[in-house]
Amino acid sequence: MSSHVSVMTLAIGCATAAVGNWADSGISSEAVFLRESMQKVARSTELSQALFGLKASVIERIHALRDDCNEQGWDGYEALPMSKDAVCRAEAFMRALPTNLPMPELTAETDGSIALEWGTSPVRSLSLSIGTSDRLPYAWIDGVERGHAVAGFDGAVISPQLLGMIKGVAERGATVRAG
Amino acid sequence: MALPSGLAEVVQGEEYVARFLFSSNSYNAAGVKWTAFDPNPVNGETSVFRSPSEIPESLWDAGRELSRGRVNSLHGAALLQAESVFDAGLRIVPSEPPAAHANINGWPVSANDPAMQKARRIELAKLLAQRATLVVTP
Numbered sequence: 310m311s312s313h314v315s316v317m318t319l320a321i322g323c324a325t326a327a328v329g330n331w332a333d334s335g336i337s338s339e340a341v342f343l344r345e346s347m348q349k350v351a352r353s354t355e356l357s358q359a360l361f362g363l364k365a366s367v368i369e370r371i372h373a374l375r376d377d378c379n380e381q382g383w384d385g386y387e388a389l390p391m392s393k394d395a396v397c398r399a400e401a402f403m404r405a406l407p408t409n410l411p412m413p414e415l416t417a418e419t420d421g422s423i424a425l426e427w428g429t430s431p432v433r434s435l436s437l438s439i440g441t442s443d444r445l446p447y448a449w450i451d452g453v454e455r456g457h458a459v460a461g462f463d464g465a466v467i468s469p470q471l472l473g474m475i476k477g478v479a480e481r482g483a484t485v486r487a488g
Numbered sequence: 489m490a491l492p493s494g495l496a497e498v499v500q501g502e503e504y505v506a507r508f509l510f511s512s513n514s515y516n517a518a519g520v521k522w523t524a525f526d527p528n529p530v531n532g533e534t535s536v537f538r539s540p541s542e543i544p545e546s547l548w549d550a551g552r553e554l555s556r557g558r559v560n561s562l563h564g565a566a567l568l569q570a571e572s573v574f575d576a577g578l579r580i581v582p583s584e585p586p587a588a589h590a591n592i593n594g595w596p597v598s599a600n601d602p603a604m605q606k607a608r609r610i611e612l613a614k615l616l617a618q619r620a621t622l623v624v625t626p
Contacts, residue, residue, distance in 0.1 A: 374513075377513070378513065382558065383511060383513075383560070384510060384511045384513065384514065384560075385508070385509075385510020385511060385554070385555060385558050385560050385562075386510070386528055386535060387528050387529065387530045387531075388526075388528075388529065389529050414516070416513055416521055416523050417513050417523070418523055418526055419523070419526040419527070419528065419529050420526075420529045421529075424522075424523060424610075426521075430518060431518060431519050431617065431618045432618065434614070436522060436610050436614060438606060438607075438610060442602075442603055444603035445603070446603045446604065446606040446607035446610060447607060447610070448607055448608075448610040448611035448614055449611075449614075450611075450614050450615070450618060455611055455614070455615065456611065457604075457607035457608050457610060457611040458607060459601075459603045459604050459607055
């Protein structure tokens with residue numbers, strides 16, 4: 310239970326920061342209020358659903374990773390600290406991820422982004438980078454095939470194309486399944 | 489023409505390069521992660537050391553020397569043949585001192601579409617990681 314409370318506290322921190330950004334961008338206070346209320350309802354629902362357990366665990370790991378990578382040069386070179394914005398977006402992405410898909414592994418990136426990884430085999434995997442932009446770069450290797458693309462993410466809906474890619478890699482190699 | 493280390497100025501495909509790993513974030517049980525080759529956000533290059541197919545003790549010493557005063561200690565190295573770097577369309581440019589040091593550069597750059605540039609960079613880094621061998625510090 311304490312871990313759920315911890316996740317909720319951190320999530321509210323992200324929501325507060327995001328509302329600040331939206332307010333700066335000129336969006337009406339009613340819209341901000343509505344969005345905030347919806348987020349509170351969503352969080353309340355999450356905490357009451359057993360299905361959210363695996364997602365909550367990943368979100369906790371996101372915050373743990375941020376703690377591990379919060380100093381410049383955490384990689385022994387000149388990596389930037391993990392960005393708070395990236396953490397919030399990664400959290401939102403996890404909330405939006407359908408529960409029938411495998412949970413990703415997490416990796417910090419040198420530019421302050423966070424990578425979500427499905428299928429950890431060297432010959433079959435997909436890596437999605439979540440940073441400060443609503444355009445998410447991703448790349449995959451599947452046997453001899455490989456490629457890269459960018460998916461938009463508005464904080465709530467994951468593109469069907471990206472979900473299809475994740476599912477494809479997962480069905481041929483990933484492990485952990487939610488639910 | 490040779491470098492101060494005695495190595496040739498041009499890196500040959502049959503040579504190996506070692507990327508020292510100072511964080512457990514750079515590898516897992518399956519091997520080297522692509523983030524191990526993620527270029528330095530400051531200069532856009534990936535620092536490596538030229539090596540024989542087996543990393544000699546003198547090179548491990550260089551890695552340990554690098555870890556002095558840094559956040560983490562030396563965990564190991566990702567070792568791969570220079571040919572794999574060239575196959576990915578990247579370059580290896582010697583940069584001494586320290587002896588045998590070089591940088592992988594030529595990572596995609598596009599001011600118009602940074603997200604697509606990064607997607608391409610991840611693909612190339614994944615390719616390097618796929619071909620790299622994880623070597624734990626002796």
